């Protein structure tokens with residue numbers, strides 16, 4: 431059966447055409463010779479996998495008009511040598527590039543601490559405060575501790591906490607009348623106080639040290655103010671260095687800057703202190719404040735100040751404050767009824783928070799990070 435069918439088919443074919451034209455072979459030959467064939471044919475042949483497409487790129491490199499075997503350096507300047515030797519005549523000069531950027535100009539940079547210091551200083555000035563003179567890093571124990579009603583056995587008066595001077599180890603200039611009153615109030619009290627009831631030693635008060643807080647400066651200023659009659663209310667501030675014998679770590683240095691503010695007037699209350707602190711800190715961008723009772727030998731009541739930090743999402747301690755005790759103010763000669771509200775904080779802490787710095791040593795001291803200072807913007811919006 432199959433055989434028969436094949437025969438029929440052949441017969442049929444022979445009947446339809448006289449001769450067969452092999453178009454496929456013709457197209458392939460054309461292509462081989464590089465002749466043009468229609469795109470449609472090429473596509474058909476590609477589909478039937480009879481041809482494949484290959485792409486070759488050829489370059490031809492020839493010597494250009496400026497070709498040299500040895501590289502020629504173009505001159506940028508005419509030097510005395512060129513003039514002397516006369517070879518300036520043959521020199522080829524490099525074109526000026528007017529689009530090139532100039533060298534960065536050497537300029538000074540603002541230390542972040544100094545920038546924040548200035549911002550805080552402006553807040554104090556806006557609030558009507560006057561700066562106190564803070565130019566004595568060396569202070570006597572008398573002004574740093576005794577005048578502040580800080581007992582002579584207090585642990586912060588130990589050499590583990592305070593840097594005492596070897597030379598000159600002691601001061602010989604202390605106001606005698608006032609010193610006597612300070613001694614009395616420590617030993618026996620007075621002005622409604624029982625005092626500490628210990629044997630107060632002048633030697634201890636004469637010891638020189640590097641001031642541990644700028645409250646020593648406030649004390650001197652208040653004493654000076656007390657001598658001026660009639661009494662006039664005052665608002666004082668200072669921002670300067672203090673020294674503590676601390677183990678240095680990521681957040682502590684043995685010297686740092688302290689910001690201190692005080693108001694001296696009749697009838698001030700803790701409410702006034704809270705109000706002033708709210709004004710001061712909200713100007714610094716810290717408007718959410720909380721206060722925690724604390725202890726300082728020279729203030730009563732005393733409060734630690736906390737602020738909610740939106741970035742860190744927690745309450746951070748930002749300062750210490752209080753109302754100076756009568757045992758401190760009355761021996762100075764300030765009139766009865768005059769109160770002093772005061773507060774202190776470090777300059778480093780708000781600066782670290784503002785600049786997102788987590789290691790104090792990058793900011794201040796011998797290991798300071800110069801790139802941080804160089805990249806510090808000249809102006810900040812906010813504070």
Ligand code: PHE
Nearest residue numbers: 643645750751752772773774
């Ligand atoms: N002298 C305090 C300190 O060193 C700060 C302070 C200043 C506290 C004034 C109360 C009043 O931390």
